[in-house]
Amino acid sequence: MKIIRTGYTGQLYSTCHVANLDPRTGALKSRHTAQGHADTSTWARGQAWAILGYAQTYMYTRDAAFLWAACGCAEYFLQRLETAPGCVKVQVSVPPQGEDESLGKTKTMGRYVPPWDFDAPIIQDSDESNLNPTRDSSAGVIAANGMLVLSQALAGAGEGDLATRFRDAAVAIVRDTLEFALASEKVRFRGAGAGAGGDGGDELVAEDVVEGRRFDALLKFGTANNNMHARKRYANHGLVYGDYYLVEFGNRLLRMGLA
Numbered sequence: 593m594k595i596i597r598t599g600y601t602g603q604l605y606s607t608c609h610v611a612n613l614d615p616r617t618g619a620l621k622s623r624h625t626a627q628g629h630a631d632t633s634t635w636a637r638g639q640a641w642a643i644l645g646y647a648q649t650y651m652y653t654r655d656a657a658f659l660w661a662a663c664g665c666a667e668y669f670l671q672r673l674e675t676a677p678g679c680v681k682v683q684v685s686v687p688p689q690g691e692d693e694s695l696g697k698t699k700t701m702g703r704y705v706p707p708w709d710f711d712a713p714i715i716q717d718s719d720e721s722n723l724n725p726t727r728d729s730s731a732g733v734i735a736a737n738g739m740l741v742l743s744q745a746l747a748g749a750g751e752g753d754l755a756t757r758f759r760d761a762a763v764a765i766v767r768d769t770l771e772f773a774l775a776s777e778k779v780r781f782r783g784a785g786a787g788a789g790g791d792g793g794d795e796l797v798a799e800d801v802v803e804g805r806r807f808d809a810l811l812k813f814g815t816a817n818n819n820m821h822a823r824k825r826y827a828n829h830g831l832v833y834g835d836y837y838l839v840e841f842g843n844r845l846l847r848m849g850l851a
Contacts, residue, residue, distance in 0.1 A: 600754055602660055602667075603660075603664045604664050604668040605661060605664035605665045606634045606665075606668050607634060607639050607665065608624070608625065608632070608635075609624060609625035609626055609628050609635050609638050610623070610624040610625065611623060611624075612624065625819060626817075626822070627817040627819055627822070628712075628819060629711055629818070629819070630711065630712075633709050633710065634668075634672065634709065634710040634711055635708075635709050635710075636731035637708075637734060639668065639669050639672075639731070639735070640669065640734035640738060641734060642661075642738075643666045643734075643735050643739060644737055644738030644741065645738075646658045647659075647662040647738050647741040647742040647745055648738075648741055651744075651745055656749075659745055659746070659749065662742050663742065663746075663754065666735070666742055666758055666761075669706075670761055672706075672710045673703065676706075676725075677714060677723070677725075679714060679725060680702050680703055681700045681703050682700065682701055682702040682772065683698050683699070683700050684699060684701060685698055686699055701768055701771045702727075702768065702772045703768060704732060704764055704768035704769065705732055705768055705813065706728060706731045707726065708726050708727060708728040708731070708815040708818050709818070712726070714726075726818060726827050727773075727813045727815065727828075728813070728814060728815040728834075729769055729772075729811045729812065729813045730814045730815075730834030732765050732766070733765070733766060733769060733834055733838045733841055734833070734837045735762075735765065736762040736763075736769075737837050737840055737841050739758040739759065739761055739762035740758075740762045740844045740845070742755075759850075762841070769838075772813070773811045773812045773813045774810065774811060774812075775807040775811065777801075777805045777806055777807040778802075779798050779799065779800055779801065779806075780798070780799060781796045781799075782796070782799065783797070808830055809830020809831065809832070809835050810838055811830060811838055812828070812829075812830065813828055814828075814829055814830055814831030815828065815829075816829070816831060
C-alpha cells in the first residue's frame with residue numbers, strides 16, 4: 593500500500609540526535625549525534641522517538657503545539673520512506689497458492705522498513721553487485737506506534753482525515769515490517785521430563801524447532817548504533833525495543849478496536 597500525502601500541508605520537522613542549548617536563552621548552540629550517521633543527518637530512530645514523544649505529550653497536555661510538531665515529524669518520516677532509493681525495495685518469490693498455479697508470483701517489500709539513518713550512504717554487498725541498505729526495523733515500529741497515538745489525538749481534535757492518514761500509514765509500516773523483518777526461526781516449549789533433568793512437573797524447556805537455527809528476537813534488521821566513531825558498531829540484529837513496540841502496536845490496535 594503506497595502512502596500518498598493528503599491533508600497535512602503544515603511544516604515538516606527533521607530531528608538531530610542531541611541538541612546543545614544555551615541554558616539562559618534556550619537558543620540552539622549546536623547539533624550532535626552519538627548513534628546516527630552525522631551531526632547533520634536524520635537518525636531514523638531519533639525521528640521515530642520524536643513522533644511518539646510529541647504525540648504522547650499532546651495527549652498529556654492538550655497543547656496544540658505538540659500535536660502539530662508530531663504531525664510535522666510523522667510527515668517528514670513518511671516522506672523520507674517514500675523518497676528513499678529504489679534499492680530499499682526487495683523482490684521475492686511467492687509460492688503458488690493453488691493447484692492451477694504452476695508458477696509462483698513475485699512481490700516487493702521493504703519500502704517502509706526505514707534505513708538506520710535517512711542520510712547515511714548505502715553500502716554495497718560484499719560481491720559489489722547489489723546495494724544493501726542497513727536498516728533499523730525498530731525505528732519503523734516505534735514510528736508506527738507514534739502515528740497511532742497521533743491518529744487518536746487528531747480524531748479527538750476533529751481532524752478525521754488526518755487521523756485516517758496516519759493510522760493507515762502506521763499499519764502500512766508494520767505490515768511491511770512483518771513481511772520483511774519478522775524472524776522465521778522458531779522456538780517451542782516442552783515439559784521437562786526425567787531425561788531432561790526435570791521431574792515431569794510444571795517446568796518448561798525451550799528448544800529450537802530446527803536445531804541450530806536460532807534468532808533471539810521477533811524482528812531482524814535492528815541497528816542499535818552504527819556511528820563511525822562509536823566504541824562498538826553493530827547492525828542487523830534483534831533489538832528488545834523493536835520487539836516491545838511491535839507487540840505494543842498490536843495492543844494499541846486492540847485497545848482502539850481495530851484488531
